[in-house]
Amino acid sequence: MRQKEFWLWILVGLLGLSGPCHAELPPPEDFPGALVNYENPPKELKELNAILSQEAAFQARFILSVYKLGIERPVNSEGRVVFDVEKGLLWQTLSPYKEALWVNQDGVFHLSSQGKERVGDDPGFYRKLQEFSQGSMAKLGSEAALYFGVKEELWEIKVVPQSGVLAANVAEFRIRGSRGVIYWVRLFLRDKTVMSIRLADFQRYKDSFGETEFFFLEPRRDFIP
């Protein structure tokens, strides 16, 4: 084999190896979570509640992989997300396109240089995120079944909405983390769509964001270590 062909094959091999990088990371192993009795939740869940109730906000980087019927491969995007109990959820896609969405109690808004444009009602996420972040698991009781599992340092919550706005679209969603840090969120929609959100550089905050920090105009450094 000539030298040129050798390096060509090395290059092809490297390119081939890089193929899996465009696919989703291997899905996590499922925990055998148990159905939670809201009147008497497990000790670990109570501890998690206590930790979460100390947080007023968090931000992280995300990799979103969406599996939809009719498309063979997942659709991947990356960006930043920030959640604030008072201000809402800001989802900023940076790659492959830039888009900013803001979910709050007034609905879902598309943010652009022209301002904000309301695109619809909150499908139920903001309310649930608020309840979750405030450690108000009990509020889920009337609308969803909650499963909780623990494995080593990790915990996983599975929520199966049974009534309410969220139940119309979402069959279940799972959140995995360690102590107060969330690593993974998966949403299983009723139309068989699966949304898998990996979070990195997760930072938690005791206090709410200011306006400029919330909209990424200024960095924020007072995160809970």
Next chain:
Amino acid sequence: MNLWGPGHRIWGRLFLGLLWVLLGYDLWALSRPGTLETRIVTLLPPSEREEGLEQAVADLAEPAAKRVYFLVSATEPKELAPESRRFLAALLETGRFLPPKSPAGLEELYLTHPWAKLSAPASQALFGPNPGPDLLEQTRRQLYSPLASFFSHPAQDPLLLLPSLLRELAPLLPLASGLREFDRSHLGFVLELSHSAFDFEATEADPKAVESAWAATMSPGSQLAWTGVSRYANQAAQQARMEMNWIGGGSLLGVVLLLGLAFGNRRDLWAGLLPVLAGLTLGLAGVLAAFGELHLLTLVFGGSLVGVAVDYGFHGLVHTRYPPQGPLKNLYPALKWGFLTSLCSYLALGLAPFPGLRQVALFSGLGLLGAYLWVRLRLGPGPLVDRPWVLDWAQGSLAFYPKLRPKALGLLLTLLSLTQLPKLYGNDELERLASRPARLLAEEKLVQAYFPELSFGSFFLVEAPDLEALVGRLEALSQTLPAWSLARIWSGPEAQERQRQALASAWEAGLKTELAKLGFEDKTLEDFGRTLAQGRPLDLKELPLPGLFGQSGGRWYAPLVPLKALTAQEAQGWVGPGVHWIDPGRDTPKLLGRYRERIGWALGIAYLGIALFLLHRYGWTQGSKTLLPPLLAALAVLGLLGALGQGINLFDLLGLLLVLGIGVDYGIFFAESQETPAKTLVAVWLSAVTTLLAFGLLAFSQTGALVSLGRAAGVGVGVAWFFSPLAQKRKIDRMGPLP
């Protein structure tokens, strides 16, 4: 003594037989559903708009009128959502409410007919210089948006046309069915009535159904506010029916008591009431036969007709029961001229092109005719009434009357009234006429704060000779006016065909290949290609949302509802050929005002006609005296309205027409009273008190229109009654000139 008088006369028996038949007809007709009409707007004449346009407005307004808005709030919001859902389910179970047509039905239609409506960006891309690449870029952007994950169906819509269209429509689409959470403490939803909002019998049970569903599902800490056209219509109908019951009942009770006091026996009590019943039977039958329906206002007006129709019975009974007894035929001239002049004043109502007023005119005219015919054909002599104190009292009153200086009082009244006349002005605002209880208004205001579309009662009505032209006009208007219309969700058939062909062309030219590279499955792409190739335009009638279009007289109509309230002046900027501004809040009072003016003219003509008749019959002096009671009455009413400063409306003038009819009766009976003015006074007393009972009670109505009518007629009849003895002929006049 035969109660039925000279009942052997053929005409009397025939009349009695006719009344029995008509009574049966009345009862049958009233028992049919939908016979009773409650909308005040049906009293109005057809507007000067085209008939087709008017029909289109009525058709398109009906779906909106069926909508009912519910707002639930709680101080303890924890259970608010689940309880509200149970409440909503309970309401649906009553069968009286339906979930509104959901825009979710639109999604399915757009997936199977993606060319039915394109979003603005998709349309610009498709008909731009680079349709394929531009559409592909839009699709890629949609694909990577998390929103599209919720709203897209790539298996059916690989171009992801639906999410951008729904995003464009989001601020425009009416509420979907189901709960809408405004905030932690407030939830709302919209339902539609399963029946017409103006069907009195059907809507009567709605409030109870709501209360039962609420009590069964909601905890005590929650509050409910709900509103809709039907709530006001139902409340107005119940109010009118209740008032009809106690006004008519009160009148009747008054009549019974008075007759008992004046005559003291059951036979004469019936003899006094039967002319009223005859009049009501004939009046109802005429209206039902001519119009096929009966407005509640006619019925309420009819309840007050008791006070008028009973006059003939009173005069007949007093004349034949009190000494000196005389044959009834001596009363015929007074009865005849009194009836004819009253008839003229009521029939003057029919001059105005108001269907409802013509109904009232027909009802009143036939009612008077029935009462008059009964007295003429069925009332006969009876036993003398042993109540000497009644005549003594009447004679004493007549003797005392001049000491009250009625001429001076009349002059004073005239002068005072004339000073107030310049303050009169027309006031036809609907709020003054219709019953809108404070409680319902407060609930409406509360609900409006969360459902802003409730604020908009006005809209543009766009018309065109065909669908394409209609949609074209709607689209052109939407370029400069944010509004909801058919054109927002549907393209005309020709436009759809152009869009389908353009999509198919771009699809085959390279879109399909590029989407395959993005990872779309072969089956998805094949299916979509087949849909594009074989598709047909989405038919207008397949759209699940009502009230978007109408067809009448060969033309197509569609409403264009501004998203922001416009003033009448602002709206003129868009009015033009085929584009009409419909503003019920402004148009209706304007119409009422115009017809108030016409009624005013009719009143003037009636006064003039009656004055000429009286002058002709009685000569200048007696004719003028006979005219005094109604004339002074009219001045008093107009002066009072001027002093009150509330303005004059249509129903004030209706009251004045009544005053003319009743007042001229008093004058004529006194003018024809010959040797028995005391007996005439007794009959006038009886008549005036019953009339005052009827109209006095109307003045306590919750319905502004009835208050106006009652106040004008009550004050007028009282003044006419006081001044009626002025119309009696002096002895010297009766004796003729001295030798």
